[in-house]
Amino acid sequence: MRTMRRVxxxxxxxxxxxxxxxxxxxxxxxxxxxxxxxxxGPDALNGAGEVDxxxxxxxxxxxxxxxxxxxxxxxxxNRGRIKVTLGFKNNxxxxxxxxxxxxxxSTLPDIVQVYDIGTQFMIDTRSIVPMQSFVDVDKFxxxxxxxxxxxxYSVGGKLYSMPFNTSMPLxxxxxxxxxxxxxxxxxxxxxxxxxxxxxxxLTVKDSSGNVVQYGFGASLYGWFLEQWTxxxxxxxxxxxxxxxxxxxxxxxxxDEHVRLLAWWQRMTERGLALKLxxxxxNGDTAFESGKVAITLESTGxxxxxxxxxxxxxxGYFPKIDATDSGGPIIGGASLWIVGRGKDDAHKRAAWEFxxxxxxxxxxxxxxxxxxxxxISRAALDTETDRxxxxxxxxxxVAINQLQGTKLTKATQGCLFGVMPQVRKAAENAMxxxxxxxxxxxxxxxxxxxxxxRPIGDYNDAVGG
Amino acid sequence: MTRHASPPSTAAPPVEPVPGAExxxxxxxxxxxxxxxxxxxxxxxxxxxxxxxxxxVIFPLFPAVFxxxxxxxxxxxxxxxxxxxxxxxxxxxxxxxxxxxTLAFTLIVVVAGVLLPLALxxxxxxxxxxxxxxxxxxxxxxxxxxxxxxxxWLLMVDPGTSPINWVLRLVGIAAPGWxxxxxxxxxxxxxxxVWMVSGFNLLVLSAGLAGLDEEVxxxxxxxxxxxxxxxxxxxxxxxxxSVFFVVVTTTLTALxxxxxxxxxxxxxxxxxxxxxxxxxxxxxxxxxxxxxxxASAQGLVLxxxxxxxxxxxxGVIERRVHYR
Numbered sequence: 129m130r131t132m133r134r135v136x137x138x139x140x141x142x143x144x145x146x147x148x149x150x151x152x153x154x155x156x157x158x159x160x161x162x163x164x165x166x167x168x169g170p171d172a173l174n175g176a177g178e179v180d181x182x183x184x185x186x187x188x189x190x191x192x193x194x195x196x197x198x199x200x201x202x203x204x205x206n207r208g209r210i211k212v213t214l215g216f217k218n219n220x221x222x223x224x225x226x227x228x229x230x231x232x233x234s235t236l237p238d239i240v241q242v243y244d245i246g247t248q249f250m251i252d253t254r255s256i257v258p259m260q261s262f263v264d265v266d267k268f269x270x271x272x273x274x275x276x277x278x279x280x281y282s283v284g285g286k287l288y289s290m291p292f293n294t295s296m297p298l299x300x301x302x303x304x305x306x307x308x309x310x311x312x313x314x315x316x317x318x319x320x321x322x323x324x325x326x327x328x329x330l331t332v333k334d335s336s337g338n339v340v341q342y343g344f345g346a347s348l349y350g351w352f353l354e355q356w357t358x359x360x361x362x363x364x365x366x367x368x369x370x371x372x373x374x375x376x377x378x379x380x381x382x383d384e385h386v387r388l389l390a391w392w393q394r395m396t397e398r399g400l401a402l403k404l405x406x407x408x409x410n411g412d413t414a415f416e417s418g419k420v421a422i423t424l425e426s427t428g429x430x431x432x433x434x435x436x437x438x439x440x441x442x443g444y445f446p447k448i449d450a451t452d453s454g455g456p457i458i459g460g461a462s463l464w465i466v467g468r469g470k471d472d473a474h475k476r477a478a479w480e481f482x483x484x485x486x487x488x489x490x491x492x493x494x495x496x497x498x499x500x501x502x503i504s505r506a507a508l509d510t511e512t513d514r515x516x517x518x519x520x521x522x523x524x525v526a527i528n529q530l531q532g533t534k535l536t537k538a539t540q541g542c543l544f545g546v547m548p549q550v551r552k553a554a555e556n557a558m559x560x561x562x563x564x565x566x567x568x569x570x571x572x573x574x575x576x577x578x579x580x581r582p583i584g585d586y587n588d589a590v591g592g
Numbered sequence: 593m594t595r596h597a598s599p600p601s602t603a604a605p606p607v608e609p610v611p612g613a614e615x616x617x618x619x620x621x622x623x624x625x626x627x628x629x630x631x632x633x634x635x636x637x638x639x640x641x642x643x644x645x646x647x648x649v650i651f652p653l654f655p656a657v658f659x660x661x662x663x664x665x666x667x668x669x670x671x672x673x674x675x676x677x678x679x680x681x682x683x684x685x686x687x688x689x690x691x692x693x694t695l696a697f698t699l700i701v702v703v704a705g706v707l708l709p710l711a712l713x714x715x716x717x718x719x720x721x722x723x724x725x726x727x728x729x730x731x732x733x734x735x736x737x738x739x740x741x742x743x744x745w746l747l748m749v750d751p752g753t754s755p756i757n758w759v760l761r762l763v764g765i766a767a768p769g770w771x772x773x774x775x776x777x778x779x780x781x782x783x784x785x786v787w788m789v790s791g792f793n794l795l796v797l798s799a800g801l802a803g804l805d806e807e808v809x810x811x812x813x814x815x816x817x818x819x820x821x822x823x824x825x826x827x828x829x830x831x832x833x834s835v836f837f838v839v840v841t842t843t844l845t846a847l848x849x850x851x852x853x854x855x856x857x858x859x860x861x862x863x864x865x866x867x868x869x870x871x872x873x874x875x876x877x878x879x880x881x882x883x884x885x886x887a888s889a890q891g892l893v894l895x896x897x898x899x900x901x902x903x904x905x906x907g908v909i910e911r912r913v914h915y916r
Contacts, residue, residue: 147732157667158665158667158669159665159667159669159871221877221878221880224880225877225880228668228882231667232667232668232669245880246880249666249880252666253667268808282698301863317844336764338761338766345752353658387681402751402752403751403772403773404751404772405747405751405771405772405857405859405860405861406858407858409746410746410750410751410752410771413750413752413753414750414751414752414753415752417752417753419751419752419753420752428621465911545666545882547880548879548880548881549879549880549881551879552879555860556851556862556863559860559861559862560861560862563769563772563773563774563861564774564861564864565860566862571862578686581681582881582883585663586666586882588661588673589665590666
């Protein structure tokens with residue numbers, strides 16, 4: 129009897145304890161909305177001994193190995209002064225999750241690599257030192273950084289993070305298929321109409337009517353919708369593409385987008401385009417296997433495409449209308465220097481490593497080893513880089529495309545705190561129209577409406 | 593995939609009600625009978641299970657309820673009390689769709705994931721040469737993790753290079769858009785799950801068949817029992833504990849499936865493979881979301897569905913299970 133009562137008491141106490149501790153555990157370390165961090169001067173490292181800094185990144189395979197190689201090089205040059213340790217965090221989403229968890233009360237890294245679409249979010253965490261602060265303190269010459277690349281990571285003329293691995297979208301063609309169809313492989317299509325005209329000639333059926341080769345096929349990747357918008361010279365969201373203040377809605381429902389999706393529907397209905405989902409790996413294999421003759425992909429896939437059994441060619445990202453005068457937006461990721469909980473020596477050490485990665489030699493190594501676009505203009509003039517581009521002439525198209533794009537708010541790209549969700553919503557619209565046959569305008573409207581709550585909640589939370 | 597119980601043996605001893613489980617006085621007398629040295633021993637033996645259950649199942653319930661009633665800031669820290677707002681957000685056609693997908697997915701997986709192994713187990717239980725090899729081969733998918741299986745099948749149904757489509761074309765069948773056609777995508781994702789659960793279910797059902805009482809079978813045969821009727825009236829009741837076990841575990845596996853829709857379709861096309869667990873994952877962790885409030889509310893819905901299904905299975909179906 130007594131034992132029983134004691135057990136039940138213990139159980140009650142335990143239950144209460146659990147409930148209380150769960151509440152206690154949930155008390156936020158949260159965001160310090162008033163925090164502003166600034167860059168220390170070069171003397172911050174004096175007398176600090178060897179400063180250990182941690183870099184969280186999401187680079188796999190060759191990319192990860194190259195980053196390690198550069199870090200080793202930096203450590204060798206800075207022995208006794210700075211020691212960089214890389215922390216691999218699987219992928220961009222996981223890196224950001226880890227960073228969010230750390231903001232809720234554990235150790236933050238000194239540098240974190242964040243994807244392009246995490247830019248506004250990172251600014252809103254109020255935990256970073258804007259790159260511009262270091263640039264100003266050091267009177268650092270930023271003219272070497274490709275302006276269109278720096279443009280993405282700049283808000284209000286202020287550079288927030290250092291661009292690192294950068295890519296651009298291109299149109300890729302199967303040159304052999306072009307030649308076989310009697311088309312000029314040196315003249316890839318530049319507009320939707322031209323793609324359709326070429327696809328009519330490129331689509332090949334066997335005797336029983338099965339399509340052996342589709343003229344066109346691209347992944348329904350949300351990034352591409354942003355690209356088409358920028359090429360049309362239009363902004364993707366309000367507030368000057370989210371650069372004058374927190375954007376309140378995405379502009380999905382435009383005549384250009386409707387035209388694009390209706391075109392895509394026609395392409396698949398007529399059997400000129402292969403139906404693909406949003407997984408770019410499927411789009412890549414479709415092109416590499418010769419199943420589709422024209423595709424859209426980032427510069428990052430060029431290396432694999434040049435290994436295909438045919439000769440791959442590249443062209444500018446296509447326009448919706450021939451009169452479109454904008455250009456594509458860059459993508460990829462950038463490096464953020466963390467200010468929260470960091471002393472001057474760590475901030476300074478993080479800046480030194482960032483500068484090293486941005487330098488022309490590091491960027492030449494990075495570009496030629498990984499295929500990412502070099503952010504340093506001078507990197508393109510190094511001997512290593514020249515030789516590499518000579519071997520991959522398709523890359524010259526990307527260089528020309530970038531340098532020929534005028535930097536405007538449209539080509540800077542749209543910023544949202546919830547940009548990853550905006551991109552996913554764009555994919556839903558593309559899938560609804562192309563794969564489910566939904567009316568293009570309705571599909572875009574539904575996707576845009578689905579964002580009202582997440583955007584509103586986010587802006588309420590940050591008081592924007 | 594968590595398996596919540598170990599396969600029952602068909603030769604299990606008859607399940608007797610725990611003495612005194614019905615009345616309070618009985619339970620006290622049972623405890624007294626345990627008494628002395630045995631009670632501490634019982635506590636020690638129970639402790640790991642109770643601790644594990646408490647730590648990973650019971651305890652997270654409290655934060656889940658707490659989070660479900662809170663808003664959150666952009667890094668997912670709970671903020672002010674929002675009452676039932678997150679539950680109100682579930683009353684949308686979109687969430688109705690999610691529940692519908694979950695139901696359809698679970699139905700396909702449970703029905704096919706039990707019938708298919710059963711259809712295979714019967715011939716495989718015959719004592720013929722080579723059956724062991726087949727049994728091992730059919731059981732193998734059990735060893736795959738959800739994401740590994742999803743990646744392998746993604747290659748099999750790749751729109752550009754699918755070997756399955758190639759074979760279908762050889763026999764003159766136009767392949768459907770496995771992951772791109774809304775109606776097929778859910779079937780594809782469920783099909784991969786069927787493939788994954790079949791191995792384990794085959795193992796359990798084969799063991800059930802192997803443990804059949806030969807004398808009973810022989811007696812039934814002498815009485816003229818044969819064919820489908822023999823299977824339904826004699827064999828099936830005798831292996832019903834195994835069948836019930838695989839129905840319960842497969843239901844739970846299906847309800848908890850995440851890797852398949854996440855890796856193969858990312859919930860698409862346009863959300864048509866978005867199941868309850870995918871939706872929870874999406875709200876809580878995907879695309880830089882940290883909407884833990886809504887995710888927790890959805891998690892509680894999942895809990896209720898799980899409990900309801902278990903109640904139905906144990907309350908209705910188990911009555912027909914014939915334990916020897």
